[in-house]
Amino acid sequence: MIDFPEIQELIKPNNSKIVMLVVDGLGGLYHPNYGKTELEYANIPEIDSLAKQSDCGLTLPVLPGITPGSGPGHLSLFGYDPIKYTIGRGILEAIGISLNLNTSDIAARGNLCTINGQTGLIIDRRAGRINSNEAKSIINQLDGLKYKNIKIEAHHVKEHRFVLLLKGDGLDNNITGTDPEIEGKMPMASVAKDSGSTLTAECINYFNKQIKTILANRDTANMALLRGFSKIPNYPNISDKYKMKCAAIAAYPMYKGLAKLIGMSVLDAGNSFESEIQTLHSNYDKFDFFFLHYKPADAAGEDGDFIQKVKSLEHLSGVLNNVLALKPDTFILAGDHSTPTVMASHSWHPVPFLINSKLTAGSGIQEFTENQCRGGAIGNINATHLMLLALAHSGRLNKFGP
């Protein structure tokens, strides 16, 4: 998109409906214990049947070899170049726990850590992955400080992790973090890298001093490390960009937050994929484009649980017709990244996708797998170009040039 400013002029709104189902961590890898990839092993007749009537291919989320986090993975699918539109770790953590953010807020990712009371050297950067209950009560003690006119908030996330939020005027995020990212060193003082960020660094150094005092009588989890200072990025609004009303239907806060950052309307989607589908049905008349998020495949992939990932794909296939019943003009099934169970983590591998419209009859593959998608009607594309295909199939793009 970055190289093609004229795209805006080509866009032609109409009444078509586009549903993009993002299966988090969709792609997998051959697993030696099962002799197949998760998609190959899964019994997913409804998805396979759709793939037979669809243009299929693989999306490259960033670049070959580059493993995306959830932020870049999703931004790509929505046509935002993830190398240009970066997202700060602090901000992503904050939206992941549904914090209300203003454009002037500074967010940081925090770790409780353990330091040696005498020397001040870091013994454990994660405070033994302290249990969440205990950590929460510690974080509560750190919440609500003030420095000059700045309010300092600390919000617990999980185990040793928390979000630090600075609220007030005169802040910027161009400061160094306090985490040396190695044990045996001291937490570092924060240094402002420009004059607009001086107050922020002062706040952080004040906060560091206060933590030491507040947690002085603890032997473990007696200090904190901060990094990823960031502000809400100023992304182009997706509804303006594509001249269509875009809605996000996701159960997990982080995906709602990401969608909100690019200007999607975030719908109340309940806590399950079934409630997400209900939300889709009850809001189908109100929007043009729907981002529908399916989480379980990624969760199982991250756990390295092959059978669980297979089951999550089979479950999806079983409920797919509840989505297709709406007969969207263009339906896309795609993934933000691969999460092969054999790696138990996100990976860089291109991700299978299908796009289905009245123009894709007869162009499909037999089974929706990584290998077959590679030979599909589209083949390998950059994930950022998927939205162009969505617009084209929906008749929302005029011809380029005379």
Next chain:
Amino acid sequence: MIDFPEIQELIKPNNSKIVMLVVDGLGGLYHPNYGKTELEYANIPEIDSLAKQSDCGLTLPVLPGITPGSGPGHLSLFGYDPIKYTIGRGILEAIGISLNLNTSDIAARGNLCTINGQTGLIIDRRAGRINSNEAKSIINQLDGLKYKNIKIEAHHVKEHRFVLLLKGDGLDNNITGTDPEIEGKMPMASVAKDSGSTLTAECINYFNKQIKTILANRDTANMALLRGFSKIPNYPNISDKYKMKCAAIAAYPMYKGLAKLIGMSVLDAGNSFESEIQTLHSNYDKFDFFFLHYKPADAAGEDGDFIQKVKSLEHLSGVLNNVLALKPDTFILAGDHSTPTVMASHSWHPVPFLINSKLTAGSGIQEFTENQCRGGAIGNINATHLMLLALAHSGRLNKFGP
């Protein structure tokens, strides 16, 4: 090409011959009535036989989902990035009717339209697609006006369409058009967007006033709308770019004009593909590179006539050996874009191509179709890279780097 400026240094002229046959609108789509794509349905043994001994693939004209006009589609095949080297609608229309253009001329695309004589509001933007004879006589009345030192020419194209040409010194094309692009509004005054274009806007507003007077006694086709103001673009010369003498052999004026814009020698090619082939034979010694244009596949595609497009491909196959008889060192069969009959329009779909040289024996596919080309020796490439392959196969590119 834009990312590889060193290309120029790698080029090594030699005596090889390259023939690039551009089949306009070559690619198609599965048609539900026939159960196949046009290429799959067509009986084209000569092309298939060549494909068996060729490197095959698909060219992406611009970006996924982006449908190119004829201008961008051809520029891509000649290695000109169509996003960088845009072409104005007025200019393309002018070269389509073989107008002689100077670099200082301003061309616009004109429509005769019908306005309400009292209110001045547009009733019909295309004047009921007035028949060509009547339109021609109206356009003749508008031709030959003068404003200050500027000559104003009006040239009829077809039905309601005409080209407006401004000739003289002190003109530039950065003005707004007069077409509101919707009915029920007034034709707009033209506004200069920079000081160099002030005279142009004055001319257009003078012309608008004159039309009203000249056509005052008409009820329909009593006004005109203008858009796409443009000048001849200043493209790099193709013969310099590739260090080879390039010739265009095309029956239709627009393709001749396009070729001329990038510096090809435009040969007298008659009015049919057969006369084009004769022209190729009789000029074969004089040039290194030949662009040979085949139009009927696109025309049938635009008409949505599946069988006619199939026949046009079969006809091409039947006469192909008259081209191959010359034994060019490198022969390419490619398309500027797809024109699926099921869409009856240009489309964004990647276009099949083959490249044949003494280095491609044994690398081919069984049948020259969209699906098989995808799995050919080359696969998917940007159309702008096809010329690099042409040069490479002809021994015209040195090694890059030590």
